[in-house]
Amino acid sequence: MTGNANQGTNLDPWYGSYAARTAGLAASEVRALFAVASRPEVVSLAGGMPFVSALPTELLTEAVERTVRERAGVALQYGSGQGMPQLREQILDVMALEGIRAGVDDVVVTTGSQHALELLAKLFLDPGDVVIAEGPSYVTAITVFKSFEGEVVHAPMDDGGVNPQALRETIARVRAEGRTIKFLYTVPSFHNPMGVTLSWERRMEVLEICRTEGILVVEDNPYGLLYFDQPAPHAMRSVEEDGVIYLGTFSKTLAPGMRVGWAVAPHAIREKLVLANEAAVLSPGTFGQTVVSEYLSTADWKGQIDTFRGVYRERRDAMLSALQEHLPSLSWTTPNGGFYVWLTLPPELDSKAMLPRAVKELVAYTPGTAFYADGGGRNAMRLSFCYPTPDFIREGIRRLANVINGELSLVSEFSKTAPLQIRPAQDSDRVLPPNIG
Numbered sequence: 001m002t003g004n005a006n007q008g009t010n011l012d013p014w015y016g017s018y019a020a021r022t023a024g025l026a027a028s029e030v031r032a033l034f035a036v037a038s039r040p041e042v043v044s045l046a047g048g049m050p051f052v053s054a055l056p057t058e059l060l061t062e063a064v065e066r067t068v069r070e071r072a073g074v075a076l077q078y079g080s081g082q083g084m085p086q087l088r089e090q091i092l093d094v095m096a097l098e099g100i101r102a103g104v105d106d107v108v109v110t111t112g113s114q115h116a117l118e119l120l121a122k123l124f125l126d127p128g129d130v131v132i133a134e135g136p137s138y139v140t141a142i143t144v145f146k147s148f149e150g151e152v153v154h155a156p157m158d159d160g161g162v163n164p165q166a167l168r169e170t171i172a173r174v175r176a177e178g179r180t181i182k183f184l185y186t187v188p189s190f191h192n193p194m195g196v197t198l199s200w201e202r203r204m205e206v207l208e209i210c211r212t213e214g215i216l217v218v219e220d221n222p223y224g225l226l227y228f229d230q231p232a233p234h235a236m237r238s239v240e241e242d243g244v245i246y247l248g249t250f251s252k253t254l255a256p257g258m259r260v261g262w263a264v265a266p267h268a269i270r271e272k273l274v275l276a277n278e279a280a281v282l283s284p285g286t287f288g289q290t291v292v293s294e295y296l297s298t299a300d301w302k303g304q305i306d307t308f309r310g311v312y313r314e315r316r317d318a319m320l321s322a323l324q325e326h327l328p329s330l331s332w333t334t335p336n337g338g339f340y341v342w343l344t345l346p347p348e349l350d351s352k353a354m355l356p357r358a359v360k361e362l363v364a365y366t367p368g369t370a371f372y373a374d375g376g377g378r379n380a381m382r383l384s385f386c387y388p389t390p391d392f393i394r395e396g397i398r399r400l401a402n403v404i405n406g407e408l409s410l411v412s413e414f415s416k417t418a419p420l421q422i423r424p425a426q427d428s429d430r431v432l433p434p435n436i437g
């Protein structure tokens, strides 16, 4: 045990031993509430869990059986720090659907794309370095960047994704403050948490800005193939190889339990990613990689993505029509893919303060502040339509509307009560003890 001055200020006897950077790893204030929200009677619109029950169980069982029976020598053994060559080859086919041409050597398999984010933070961030990220941004990316003592500065978004002019201004402001920008982190397709998509024109503009400013782009694309009406524009990596690190994952198009994702990076960065991957996990899980590879070789994986699209489209429709029915005066985004709707509340409401009341009314959501590093998003929330069935979604929105309307009438009741009349101070108010001036 160390003799650190912090010792004894916390129930954890090792409190004083942690590295300074762990200060960024504080548990969310709403975590305890989410434990309650996972009870079956609560309609949770909070999490981003894919609906894995829509997967072909038979085919997956066969893939697992074949993995054990026929490929145990590989699947149960340590593997390459870059990932299995056969799977990397198959990943090229997946990325081709979004216009990306790359070589097998360009791909590094990671333990989900979350781990790729962690490796990138480790490779690029010194304390105080800035990551520009959309405002709002994926909550656990913010956590990772902060855990390496990076600072997240948001570039504002609108219904068309990150606003290029706002991005230019944000870069200029950060640089004028003398701070170092390490990369732009963006989720251009079916954004988490806003659900919106960056148009092709904006993608080109953002790339141009970053090229001119010498800023690397980290393009995180877990949802791109899960479109409802029209496909998302091609990935930014499809036109820019040198300035973009692309992240993909099988978590949303297959299953997050596999923990198989990947990064495609320019040559020198890729070499460092492999070394960092080896230092972290020796090799990404060979069992999961083999099962995914077997699945891709034998199942109609594109057909399965179509199935997921149908499931999520129906749920998106249920959420949008329920919002229209129960909360017509509010505004929300209309996602053309992915898992999320971003709901904006009247400015007088605070979604985090309202959450305990919502959970009591048996509905949960994620408060907007979770997606900002700077306290923004107070009067907004993320609603996920990926997991609950359409009926539950409708019931959840009905309950949410009750909570919001209840809160609004409370606010208007308070504003009706006459404000306290404050008259100018008079001498008789000066009830100071006689011995003081």
Ligand SMILES: Cc1ncc(COP(=O)(O)O)c(C=O)c1O
Pocket (backbone or CB within 6 Å): 048, 111, 112, 113, 114, 115, 138, 187, 192, 220, 222, 248, 249, 250, 251, 256, 260, 261
């Ligand atoms: C934008 C974004 N990036 C990364 C991840 C992490 O995904 P994975 O399961 O591949 O680690 C998620 C998961 O929800 C996500 O929404």
